[in-house]
Amino acid sequence: MMHAKVKRLANDIAFVWQFAIDDFKSKYAGSALGSLWAFLQPMVTIVLYWFVFQLGFKSQPVDDFPFILWLIAGLVPWFFISEAIINATASLRDYSYLVKKVLFHIDILPLAKTLSTLLVQFVLIIFAVICFCIGGYASPLYQVITHLTSRAYSKMPDFHYVQLIIFLLYMFIFTAGISYITATLYVFFKDTIQVISIVIQAVFWLTPIVWDFGIMPETTQKLLVYNPVYYCISGFRSSFINREWFHPGIGMTFYYWGICILVLVLGIGLFHKCREHFADVL
Numbered sequence: 001m002m003h004a005k006v007k008r009l010a011n012d013i014a015f016v017w018q019f020a021i022d023d024f025k026s027k028y029a030g031s032a033l034g035s036l037w038a039f040l041q042p043m044v045t046i047v048l049y050w051f052v053f054q055l056g057f058k059s060q061p062v063d064d065f066p067f068i069l070w071l072i073a074g075l076v077p078w079f080f081i082s083e084a085i086i087n088a089t090a091s092l093r094d095y096s097y098l099v100k101k102v103l104f105h106i107d108i109l110p111l112a113k114t115l116s117t118l119l120v121q122f123v124l125i126i127f128a129v130i131c132f133c134i135g136g137y138a139s140p141l142y143q144v145i146t147h148l149t150s151r152a153y154s155k156m157p158d159f160h161y162v163q164l165i166i167f168l169l170y171m172f173i174f175t176a177g178i179s180y181i182t183a184t185l186y187v188f189f190k191d192t193i194q195v196i197s198i199v200i201q202a203v204f205w206l207t208p209i210v211w212d213f214g215i216m217p218e219t220t221q222k223l224l225v226y227n228p229v230y231y232c233i234s235g236f237r238s239s240f241i242n243r244e245w246f247h248p249g250i251g252m253t254f255y256y257w258g259i260c261i262l263v264l265v266l267g268i269g270l271f272h273k274c275r276e277h278f279a280d281v282l
Contacts, residue, residue: 016108020115027116038120042079043127046072049210062212065241069135073240074209076128077167077232080121081175082200088113088179089186089196096282106275107268110179118172125164132240160239163246167235174228174260180267184274187281207233231256 025035046068053059054067062070091109098104186192207229213221224230231248238246247253 016112016115019108020112020119023112024116024119039123039127042075042120042124045079046075049075053210066135069132070237070241071210072128072131073237074233076121076124077171077236078204078207078209078229079124080117080171081229081232082204083120084114084117084171084175085178085182085196085200086193087117088175089182089193091179091183092187092278093282099282100279106278107271110183110271111176114172114176114179117175118168121168128240129161160243160245163235164239167232167239170235170257170260171232173264177260177262177264177267180271181263184267184271187274187278203227203229209233225252226255228256228259 024038027038050068050071053071059067061067088110091113092099092106095106095109098109099106182192182196206224207227208216208224213224213234216224225248231252234248235246238244248256
């Protein structure tokens, strides 16, 4: 009995994974560059932000760290969060013909959209590591030099990359929960996608992604740390830049993961409550 359940679960996971891959391929099917567009767009965005802030606004290195690398470490996780939510919001309308099929498990649609965006995130993380290696901030030579010159960098940064798994899991659960909510609302309210775009833009500027958290007044900092996105942005920078284990404290850790799980539970609950009406509305 247990073996059958495990086998069924494995088959379901394999199906969702394959569906996510097919969704990723179909999104860029027919275009000249194909799937490369998924990676070119965020890379061009990084270059544009670097051009505006460093060359235009003369942004200085953050804590003596090259601004472009500091920027990459913050933008890479943000690309996943924003793209996953936007893509998954339209998942039920994009696959409306599947929603109307009685035997198809439509529960996987927002999840598969989020998962397909995660594929791009893996490549962007590799891109970030390569950029840090080229800059000399993740190479063995840099490890030796910093080990001899500063205790702050005495630990090998490679070990701290492991914690990226935690932040990826956090982002995946958090965005999946939001996606279930927004995908449900979008079925009934077409304005949802516009509202989501505005909210995402607001969250972007309220999160220290392209600006240094330290420039804000202390009172403002105490408020901004309650932004759930702050957790993963700071986590990525701790892994890539500070080369230390990111731990905001037991209380804040419970807060971030509590919000994350709560959003997922509310999202799935709302989705299941409204799912029987999806086919009629679409």
